[in-house]
Amino acid sequence: MAKSLGKKSKKKLFLWGIPALLVGLALVLVAVYFWQIRLQKPVEVNMAHHHHEMSADMASMPDHSHASSSAIACEAIVEEDTDAPVKTYELVAARTVLSLGNGKTKAARTFNGTSPGPELRVTEGDKVVVTLKNKDIEDGVTLHWHGINVPCSQDGVAGVSQDAVAPGEQFTYTFVADEPGTYWYHSHQMSSIQARMGLLGSIVVLPKSAGAETEIMDVNAIYQELDSTPLLNGSAEGLTLDGHPGDLVRLRLTNAGNGTLRFRVDGASFQVAAMDGHELNEPGPLRDVEVPVGAGQRYDLLFRIPDSHKVVVRSDSLKNLPITIGEGAVPPESGGKERFSFVDYGSPLAEGQDRKPAADRGFELKLGQSLFVNTINGRSFHEIPPMNVKEGETVRIAIVNEGGGDHPFHIHGHTFRVWSKNGVPLTGSPVYLDTLLTTKGDRFEVTLTADNPGLWMAHCHNLEHASMGMSMMLNYEGITTSYTVGTRSGNLPDL
Ligand SMILES: [Cu+2]
Structure with missing residues (x-):
């Protein structure tokens, strides 16, 4: 009797055991998922001193960003007074149903009723003044000037340089467009959602003097x-x-x-x-x-x-x-x-005119992926130690793609120069970028000059990857912010 019961219960255990194991495994995965996702939505983080360990610096500089009594707030760093010509714009963010020109419509979020928003065309040296008004975007909006090295307070990163602009409110951005070229703007509040839903546009900075080719x-x-x-x-x-x-x-x-x-x-x-x-x-x-x-x-x-x-x-x-x-x-x-490939395209500058600068500081950023999140050096978002730098330094950064797709890596507030790919120096034109496309296995070496004091995001511009954790900070010593990222403030720059 006892024997046959034992057999039965064994059978039962077998019948129920496997589903139970699977359910258990699923629960663990769900728990890990939410634990990893939680990292992207902290309650409250100050991005000026969010990491209490060493910086990402390979030379292991201790983090001094806490104490300094001569600290300057990011929001206090504004454009210098200038009598440059002023170009004034107003961009109104609103929910809009767009017609796409093929008979179809789409619910979108727009600037001035369109996506992309208006193309801003300014001339090198212009003082650009843009008032952002939020009509009815509940999560709030900002404007980030992708590729333009604006002062910290004008960078438009929710929770770092400002609070997201709430419905009915406005924020005026002022900067001098001193580098001609093709740039763009987008909201940096919940960027992966808001850019996808349409809150973006072009800004073109025309050169002051037209070249020989006027036609x-x-x-x-x-x-x-x-x-x-x-x-x-x-x-x-x-x-x-x-x-x-x-x-x-x-x-x-x-x-x-x-x-x-x-x-x-x-x-x-x-x-x-x-x-x-x-x-x-x-x-x-x-x-x-x-x-x-x-x-x-x-x-x-x-x-x-x-x-x-x-x-x-x-x-x-x-x-x-x-x-x-x-x-x-x-x-x-x-x-x-x-x-x-830009590695051998165009011509180098004349010999002697162009020398690779000695770096004061070096970082290595390994872009990759863990179970559910995207990572830099194995960590995600505010868990990633920042690159801590001092004004005036030459900073060398190795950017490595260890998998998880293409990672176009963007650094705010700076233009960097690319020196080598996979250990081979560039032989063509000097290449200056704000966004470097990396594919699996790539290793690039770049340098930048720390000439724009502030708190700057550095992240993958596949904004889905950024929202899943591939986003970190380049922080100058002595710069603080009174804004915070997290569910408490509602500032979630890369969600
Ligand atoms: Cu990426």
Whole structure:
């Protein structure tokens, strides 16, 4: 009797044991998931001194950011007085139902009723004054000027340089646009949601003196994924432009989505004139070459409209969004098998004019992934020790992609120079970027000059990755903030 009961209970145990084990395992995974996700939504964190261990510095400088009596607040660092020409704008953030130009509509969040918001065109040296008004975005909004090295208080990062602007409130940004080039703006409150829902736009800084080529056709093209619908300049159809044979075209491509876009130019040879707003030195002609533009990056392409046919710029991942310029026949699609790389493109500066600076400080950032989160050096968001620097230092940063997809790494407030890829020094033009596209296995070495005191985010611009933890700080010694990140303040810059 006892024996047969034992058999039965064993059978029962077997029948129930496996499902119980599976349920247990699932519960553990759910717990780990929520524990890891919780890291992205802390209750309250001050990003000026959020980490109590050593800094990420390989030289292990102790963190002195707490005590300093001569501390300066980020929000007190403003643009210097200038009598530069003033360009004034107002951007109103609001919930809007957009029509996409293909008969479809989409619930979006917009600036001045459109996504992308208005294209801001200013001239090098202008003082740009933008008043952001929030009509009805409940989570609040901000404006971050991607690639423009603004003073800390104007950087538009919720919980670092300001509070998110609540419905009915406003915030005025003031900065001098002193570097010509192609840039963009987006909300840095819940950026992965708000950029996806449409709170972004272009800002182009034109050079003060036009070059020799005055007959230039200046075309801006900003790509976004509006809640997973790819759009080009707000349209779900392509861009078709008139243009005359012989016209020189500067095509400003901005990738405001999260994935890498690979562009081909059919019907003309072209040059990569600028990356992230910075002109390359003696860029050579390219043909049948695919140009990978990482999330957040900008590429300015230069080409001449031929006599007999159109030029078509396209990306395979944006099949229905070609840019067509000129007259006549559509050119055959180029193979575009070869991939553009800046490592040997253009010309170096004359010998003796250009030397790699000695670094005062070095960091290594390993971009990767753990179970449910994206990581830098194995940690996520505010758990990542900041890069602590002092004003005036030359800072060397190794950026390593250890997997989890493409990681276009963006550093706020600074332009950095790329010196090597996978240990091989660059042999072409100097390359200055604010966003560096890395793919698995890449190791880049960059330097920046710590010339913009503040508290600066450094994060992957696949904003999904940033929201899952791939976001850290570059903090100057002696700079504080009175704002906090977390559920208490509601400031969640990268959620
Ligand atoms: Cu990433």
